[in-house]
Amino acid sequence: xxxxxxxxxxxxxxxxxxxxxxxxxxxxxxxxxxxxxxxxxxxxxxxxxxxxxxxxxxxxxxxxxxxxxxxxxxxxxxxxxxxxxxxxxxxxxxxxxxxxxxxxxxxxxxxxxxxxxxxxxxxxxxxxxxxxxxxxxxxxxxxxxxxxxxxxxxxxxxxxxxxxxxxxxxxxxxxxxxxxxxxxxxxxxxxxxxxxxxxxxxxxxxxxxxxxxxxxxxxxxxxxxxxxxxxxxxxxxxxxxxxxxxxxxxxxxxxxxxxxxxxxx
Numbered sequence: 064x065x066x067x068x069x070x071x072x073x074x075x076x077x078x079x080x081x082x083x084x085x086x087x088x089x090x091x092x093x094x095x096x097x098x099x100x101x102x103x104x105x106x107x108x109x110x111x112x113x114x115x116x117x118x119x120x121x122x123x124x125x126x127x128x129x130x131x132x133x134x135x136x137x138x139x140x141x142x143x144x145x146x147x148x149x150x151x152x153x154x155x156x157x158x159x160x161x162x163x164x165x166x167x168x169x170x171x172x173x174x175x176x177x178x179x180x181x182x183x184x185x186x187x188x189x190x191x192x193x194x195x196x197x198x199x200x201x202x203x204x205x206x207x208x209x210x211x212x213x214x215x216x217x218x219x220x221x222x223x224x225x226x227x228x229x230x231x232x233x234x235x236x237x238x239x240x241x242x243x244x245x246x247x248x249x250x251x252x253x254x255x256x257x258x259x260x261x262x263x264x265x266x267x268x269x270x271x272x273x274x275x276x277x278x279x280x281x282x283x284x285x286x287x288x289x290x291x292x293x294x295x296x297x298x299x300x301x302x303x304x305x306x307x308x309x310x311x312x313x314x315x316x317x318x319x320x321x322x323x324x325x326x327x328x
Contacts, residue, residue, distance in 0.1 A: 078106055236308065
């Protein structure tokens with residue numbers, strides 16, 4: 064039997080941004096069931112206590128949206144007995160390498176050139192739009208798996224904010240969760256205890272100066288405009304969210320109904 068986790072959020076020392084998506088309301092008055100859909104950052108640094116907690120959730124599948132560069136940097140997820148691990152990279156390894164090199168080693172002039180003004184936020188918006196249009200096969204696979212047998216499920220990427228955030232959002236759209244509730248859940252990733260920690264080369268104060276942190280903030284923030292851009296891209300490309308789900312992802316009304324049966328109260 065799936066454990067119904069307590070309403071108080073667990074304190075995991077090696078896993079950031081973990082939460083149960085349960086309780087979010089749908090447009091027709093139902094709610095996402097507790098204990099069936101979770102999201103987090105990567106599990107590579109999970110402690111024994113963290114792993115024991117994750118094991119207690121009775122997970123069927125862990126969806127890891129990191130690419131090879133992410134996995135090389137952070138390491139593989141901890142292994143949980145009896146849990147299926149599915150790796151579906153939602154960004155290319157080259158993008159990951161470039162991103163983390165810039166975050167760690169970028170000099171001020173480089174950061175200003177690449178991220179100054181609105182460039183950082185625009186970079187994130189472009190990434191969200193690209194994932195929506197280019198990763199339809201991956202999102203289709205996730206939704207089909209959830210409809211068939213893969214719950215309880217945990218979705219994560221590196222920080223649990225962007226690739227996992229988008230995948231959770233797509234899942235919630237398919238369930239009929241209210242758009243405002245999806246955005247509110249997404250923005251929970253901004254909580255101080257959830258945020259991915261910025262790591263820079265060198266220990267000098269200048270490596271973490273206010274200007275550096277301000278330039279990097281668009282990359283580490285969850286901003287409503289990012290998720291809104293993804294929704295708009297789906298609507299612009301396919302005509303509506305329903306059309307995106309059915310024609311873009313191949314998720315028929317019958318599959319959506321099975322999803323709702325498995326994930327909603």
